Amino acid sequence: MKLFIGSLPYNITETELTDIFSGYGNVVSAKLIIDHFSGRPKGFGFVEMETRSEGHKAMEDLNGKEYKHRRLVCNEAKMQKKKGSRRR
């Protein structure tokens, strides 16, 4: 499950995100979005969990959780890398 992480500090790394989310489950992949053109980090990133349960658990727990003196924002990523997302 992909998760959208916002309000991330500019001094954070993918390793940090991986470590934080790995505490709730197995982190498949972690990506931080940095604008290389403006040299300005977007301040958010994406984290993919192996299961939806772990993703939701980490999302609800990390959403609104204080980290680096900042309020983290966690939501499900809207962008789907692969089609076939089952929805109802």
Add this chain to the structure above:
DNA sequence: TATGAGCGG
């Protein structure tokens, strides 16, 4: 280099 609402490659 700094800053702060936002879904990347």
